[in-house]
Amino acid sequence: MAVSAEAAAPEAGTGVRAPRSRRSGRRRTTIAFWYFVGPFLVGMTVFTFIPVLWSAYLSFFDARNTVTPASEDFVGLDNYVRMLQDDAFRDSLITFTVFAAFVVPLTFAASLGLALMLNRVRLARAFFRSVFFLPFACSYVVASLVWKMSIFNGVRYGMANSILDIFGIEDVPWLFDPSPPWYWLVIVTLRLWIQCGFYMILFIAALQQIPEQLYEAAYVDGAKPGRQTFWHITLPQLRASSVAVLMLILIAAYQAFDEFVNLIGNQAYARPPLVYLYYSALGTQQDLGRGSAGALILALVIAIVTLLQGKFLGFGKTEGR
Amino acid sequence: MVTTRERRGPVGYRPGAASKGARAATFIALCVLAAIFLVPFYLIVRNALATDAEITAPEWMWFSSSPRWENLTDLFNDPMVPMARSLLNSGVVAVVTTVGTLFLCTTAGYGLARIPYRHANKVFYLVLATLMIPSAITFLPSFVMVSSLGWISDYRGLIIPTLFNGFVTFLCRQFFLGFPKELEEAARVDGLGYWGSFWRVVVPNSGNFLAAIAVITFVGSWNAFLWPLVIARSPDSWTVQVALSTFLTAQTINLSQLFMAAAVAILPLIFVFLFLQRFLVQGVAQTGLKG
Numbered sequence: 001m002a003v004s005a006e007a008a009a010p011e012a013g014t015g016v017r018a019p020r021s022r023r024s025g026r027r028r029t030t031i032a033f034w035y036f037v038g039p040f041l042v043g044m045t046v047f048t049f050i051p052v053l054w055s056a057y058l059s060f061f062d063a064r065n066t067v068t069p070a071s072e073d074f075v076g077l078d079n080y081v082r083m084l085q086d087d088a089f090r091d092s093l094i095t096f097t098v099f100a101a102f103v104v105p106l107t108f109a110a111s112l113g114l115a116l117m118l119n120r121v122r123l124a125r126a127f128f129r130s131v132f133f134l135p136f137a138c139s140y141v142v143a144s145l146v147w148k149m150s151i152f153n154g155v156r157y158g159m160a161n162s163i164l165d166i167f168g169i170e171d172v173p174w175l176f177d178p179s180p181p182w183y184w185l186v187i188v189t190l191r192l193w194i195q196c197g198f199y200m201i202l203f204i205a206a207l208q209q210i211p212e213q214l215y216e217a218a219y220v221d222g223a224k225p226g227r228q229t230f231w232h233i234t235l236p237q238l239r240a241s242s243v244a245v246l247m248l249i250l251i252a253a254y255q256a257f258d259e260f261v262n263l264i265g266n267q268a269y270a271r272p273p274l275v276y277l278y279y280s281a282l283g284t285q286q287d288l289g290r291g292s293a294g295a296l297i298l299a300l301v302i303a304i305v306t307l308l309q310g311k312f313l314g315f316g317k318t319e320g321r
Numbered sequence: 322m323v324t325t326r327e328r329r330g331p332v333g334y335r336p337g338a339a340s341k342g343a344r345a346a347t348f349i350a351l352c353v354l355a356a357i358f359l360v361p362f363y364l365i366v367r368n369a370l371a372t373d374a375e376i377t378a379p380e381w382m383w384f385s386s387s388p389r390w391e392n393l394t395d396l397f398n399d400p401m402v403p404m405a406r407s408l409l410n411s412g413v414v415a416v417v418t419t420v421g422t423l424f425l426c427t428t429a430g431y432g433l434a435r436i437p438y439r440h441a442n443k444v445f446y447l448v449l450a451t452l453m454i455p456s457a458i459t460f461l462p463s464f465v466m467v468s469s470l471g472w473i474s475d476y477r478g479l480i481i482p483t484l485f486n487g488f489v490t491f492l493c494r495q496f497f498l499g500f501p502k503e504l505e506e507a508a509r510v511d512g513l514g515y516w517g518s519f520w521r522v523v524v525p526n527s528g529n530f531l532a533a534i535a536v537i538t539f540v541g542s543w544n545a546f547l548w549p550l551v552i553a554r555s556p557d558s559w560t561v562q563v564a565l566s567t568f569l570t571a572q573t574i575n576l577s578q579l580f581m582a583a584a585v586a587i588l589p590l591i592f593v594f595l596f597l598q599r600f601l602v603q604g605v606a607q608t609g610l611k612g
Contacts, residue, residue: 029436032515036432037444040425043485048451051462058465067465114354120347130598131355137590138361139544141562142583145569146361149576150368150376159364162381193361198605205606258546262566274460274547281461282551288465295461299454306453 055292063289079293088268089294092276093301099272100253102188107249108242111196115203116234129204133197140258143190148175148263152186178269187270190259195252199245206241210234250309254302273298365587368580376576392581401571403556404582407564410553412589414479414560415542421484422538423531430493431519435505445494451487464551474558479549483542489534496530497523533604536597543590561586 054067059079061069083089114132118125135143151159152174161171174182214233215225223229235242257274264270266279273294281291368376370388396404432438433445463482472478500523508518524531549560559567565586568579594601 029515030438033432033436033438033441035516036428036436036519037441040429040485040490041444041447043425043481044448044451044487047463047466047482047485048454048459048487049447051459051466052454054465055462058462067469117347117351120344121351123348128351128355129602130594131358133598133602134591134594135358135361137540137594138587139546139562141544141546141565141569142365142587143361145565145579145583146364148569149574149579150364151361155377156379157377157381159360193358197358201602201605255547261546261550262569265570277461278547278551282464288461291461303453 056296058289059292059296061289063287063292065286065288067288069289075289079290080297083290083293083297088271088276089273089297091268092271092273095270096254096256096272098184099187099256100250102184103191103253104246104249106188107192107195107199108246110192111199111245112203112238112242114196114200115207116230118200118204119207129197129201132200135194135196136198138194140190140194141262143194144259144262147186147190147259175263178267183264183270187259187263190263191253191256195249199249202241202245203238206238207234210237247306247309250306251302254298365580365584368577369584370581371577373576389577392577393585396578396581396585399578402564402568402578402582403559404561404564404585406557407559407561408585410476410479410558411543411561413476414549415539417476417480418483418542419535419539421480422486422489423535425484426486426489426534427493427524427531428519429490430495431497431523433490433494434497434500436515448487448490452491460547460551467552472552474553474555476558478552479558479560483545483548486538489538492534496527500527529600529603532597532600536593536600537604539593540590540601 058067058069060074060076062073062075062078063069118128118132121128153161154171154173154176155161156165156171158174160174164170164172172182175186177183210233214237215229218229218233219225223232255274256272257278260270260272260275261278266275266283277291277294277298280294281288367382367384369392370390371382371385372389375382375385396402429448433441433448467473467478467482470478472481504522504526505518508522513521544562545560546562546566549563550566553559553563556564565582568574568582
């Protein structure tokens with residue numbers, strides 16, 4: 001997560017202690033600590049750490065319809081090999097890559113653009129902010145429903161085709177055409193609509209942190225307000241937030257599942273990894289061993305890409321703030 | 322951190338103080354964009370109050386001349402879609418999840434931020450490590466866990482595994498690190514222990530922050546799809562998102578009823594947004610971006 005670098009060093013607070021003997025005081029703080037943190041940590045162990053380890057264990061077994069495979073079902077790295085040789089799985093990774101290549105820059109640019117525009121107007125600013133943020137209340141399921149059944153339904157009465165009609169353009173089948181580019185337009189606009197407002201708010205908060213004096217000084221130095229101040233002041237000042245927003249968008253993109261399932265379903269032409277894993281591990285086959293191997297491969301890919309992006313964007317360098 | 326609140330000074334240097342014409346153009350552009358952003362909501366309302374024949378008519382209809390409110394009663398009377406039940410399920414899940422998450426994550430966050438324990442660092446790194454694992458990757462192993470506990474199609478399966486949210490705990494810890502120490506010290510002098518001062522001093526003085534966390538958790542839980550889809554196998558246990566998705570992918574679809582269902586599903590959140598937006602905005606802005 002974007003924030004972790006600076007936060008990674010917890011301050012051992014110098015709490016006020018009762019003036020008793022040192023040892024019993026320390027024991028009491030230890031007990032108090034586990035009062036507070038214990039229940040959470042137990043839950044996290046049971047529902048995150050153990051499942052992840054268990055799944056790593058399952059990935060070495062032929063575990064169909066079972067979570068406790070017998071020892072003779074041990075298959076070594078077979079699941080991994082089969083997963084990596086599986087065209088459908090590799091296609092899903094490509095689908096994800098294409099999706100991210102559209103969604104990450106577009107969401108970033110759109111949310112920053114909205115924030116800058118809002119920063120410019122005085123009138124009805126709160127109203128605009130609410131309107132752009134409102135789609136965040138919509139679930140992906142509801143948005144998919146509107147996109148699939150009303151805007152891009154591919155028939156005459158659909159909204160997009162009605163608009164094209166005005167310009168005398170033929171109806172487009174949108175989602176129902178298994179070759180790109182149309183279904184990408186549907187999927188990407190949906191996510192843009194839901195997410196823009198969220199990141200816009202992050203950018204608005206960041207824009208308000210930029211010290212006014214910088215613009216004053218630039219003005220005095222003869223910089224033109226607008227393009228020049230944007231490239232030389234606003235953007236550099238937004239660096240930390242921009243890196244964080246890019247990471248958040250990318251991480252959210254990895255989790256893409258809801259809209260793909262509801263818009264397209266289990267179709268090979270646009271099936272991101274999670275959808276594939278969902279159907280192969282929890283569908284009719286219930287092949288939990290292969291599914292676990294796929295999840296771990298995906299986790300590895302995510303870790304590598306995140307690290308690369310971090311390195312590329314210079315995440316982790318401390319800036320003078 | 323520098324926060325400048327002085328908004329006076331020579332006019333012209335500020336990005337916000339572009340020329341009048343530029344500002345007017347921006348305003349008009351924003352109006353157009355706002356209209357576009359509202360289109361999907363308009364479509365939900367239009368279709369929810371129309372007949373199927375009106376929706377599928379080749380001529381574009383802006384609004385049904387006679388709004389069909391019967392769609393609402395039809396929806397709740399339809400035996401094929403357990404709408405009332407799924408709304409109830411979503412409500413229970415979202416409320417319990419919010420309360421539980423708030424309790425577990427604020428106490429854990431406070432403990433990590435404020436109680437000097439030798440291994441607090443190590444515990445904190447464990448929590449951080451879970452942030453690196455995208456939650457979507459853990460759905461399979463978690464499903465395995467939940468099914469072996471026998472919690473499939475059960476409130477326990479829908480709620481309990483989602484309560485231990487590393488990200489919320491992380492946010493809480495960051496917040497409590499910045500909480501004024503003097504207040505707690507005063508409580509300590511008055512003889513309160515950690516537990517007492519947390520509940521009597523820290524919590525009552527963190528209202529806005531807690532409200533922000535609560536609203537974000539509620540919205541996330543109400544809109545969650547993957548986890549309920551995995552866990553809620555029987556129609557009795559469907560949340561509203563699962564019910565809608567099933568409805569959407571069904572073979573025969575009653576369009577107006579489908580959109581009425583969508584309208585009903587987003588209504589609670591529209592209320593949350595209208596009345597608690599201040600907390601939401603503040604919460605989102607706090608989503609760790611201030612480092």
